[in-house]
Amino acid sequence: xxxxxxxxDDFLVNGDGALSPQPYMQWRHVATxxxxxxxxxxxxxxxNQAEDLLTFQVAWTNQNPISMLVYALLTRGGxxxxxxxxxxxxxxxxxxxxxGAAPADPAASTLIGRTGSGVDGGTYTSGTTYARWATTxxxxxxxxxxxxxxTTLAPGDTLxxxxxxxxxxxxxxxxxxxxxxxxxxxxAVTTGASRLDxxxxxxx
Numbered sequence: 470x471x472x473x474x475x476x477x478d479d480f481l482v483n484g485d486g487a488l489s490p491q492p493y494m495q496w497r498h499v500a501t502x503x504x505x506x507x508x509x510x511x512x513x514x515x516x517n518q519a520e521d522l523l524t525f526q527v528a529w530t531n532q533n534p535i536s537m538l539v540y541a542l543l544t545r546g547g548x549x550x551x552x553x554x555x556x557x558x559x560x561x562x563x564x565x566x567x568x569g570a571a572p573a574d575p576a577a578s579t580l581i582g583r584t585g586s587g588v589d590g591g592t593y594t595s596g597t598t599y600a601r602w603a604t605t606x607x608x609x610x611x612x613x614x615x616x617x618x619x620t621t622l623a624p625g626d627t628l629x630x631x632x633x634x635x636x637x638x639x640x641x642x643x644x645x646x647x648x649x650x651x652x653x654x655x656x657a658v659t660t661g662a663s664r665l666d667x668x669x670x671x672x673x
Contacts, residue, residue, distance in 0.1 A: 493533040493671060500529035500667040506546060506660050509636070513553045513654040516643045519636060522560075522658070524577055526631040527665040531622040536672040539620050541566070541630040544613040546661030550585045553654045554603040558638040559585020560660060566617045568628045577633035581616055584609045587640070604655055611661065621672060628667065634660050 480488050504525045511518045531537045543564070552558045561583040565575030586607040620628050636658050 491533075493535070493537070493669070496668065496670050498666060499539070499669045500527050501664065502527040503662065503664040506662045507634075508659045509657065511636075511656040511658075513556070513656045514642050514644060517638075517641050518656075519638060522634045522636055522660055523663070524631060524633040525663070525665065526574060526629060527667055528627055528629040529667045529669070530627040531624055531669070533671075534624055536624065537622050537669040538672055539622050539628050539667055539669045540618075541616050541628075542613055542666045542668065543616045543632055544611065544664045544666070545609075546611050546663065547659075548584060548609045548661040549606065549657075549659040551606045551655040551657045552586050552588070552604070553642060553656055554588050555640065555642040555644075556638065556656060557585070557587025557589075557640045558636065558656065558658070559583040559587075560658060561635045561637045563633040563635065564616045565631045565633075566620070566629065568620050568622060569626055572627055572629050575629055575631050577631040581614070583637075585638075587638075606655075609661075622669075630665060630667065632663065632665060634663065 479491060479494060481491050482488060502525055504523050507522050548560055550558060550560060562581050563577040564579055564581055565577040567573060567575040586605040588603040588605055617630060622628055
């Protein structure tokens with residue numbers, strides 16, 4: 470039996486003659502990639518210790534006969550930032566995207582959020598010089614966010630999305646802690662696990 474009025478790009482004709490929508494004619498999870506949590510401690514009076522913690526990427530090629538609308542979802546696990554006095558540090562999240570027939574790997578250079586803590590108090594330095602001592606901690610629960618625009622991929626096109634997590638600050642303490650307080654001082658970060666997912670919707 471034939472179905473001259475049925476578009477095979479939209480419907481699948483089974484062997485017994487039954488009709489069903491093509492698998493790509495619905496919202497789908499099409500690609501994923503993940504990165505494990507990173508935990509690091511730093512010198513509490515070591516000055517600038519900014520560094521990239523991780524970069525990872527997810528990609529998907531539209532191998533369907535119709536165009537697809539694709540978007541990326543970033544899920545970040547629970548994170549923790551601990552800082553001492555006169556240090557204001559945070560985890561910064563950046564992303565990058567590229568699409569087309571053969572896109573290059575994108576640089577994750579667009580800032581989309583940061584979480585951290587800090588105190589404008591001081592520390593012991595030396596002799597009779599005295600300033601306040603403090604320590605802070607900020608925790609963030611697991612959360613998800615759409616990153617980048619919804620991108621239309623023609624058949625054969627690819628979307629690449631990358632994410633970079635960076636340990637950064639707008640001030641690093643450089644003076645030594647008074648000996649009585651140095652044992653309690655902390656400067657540490659836990660990023661939580663990260664996952665990138667791509668979802669596709671048919672362009673009808």
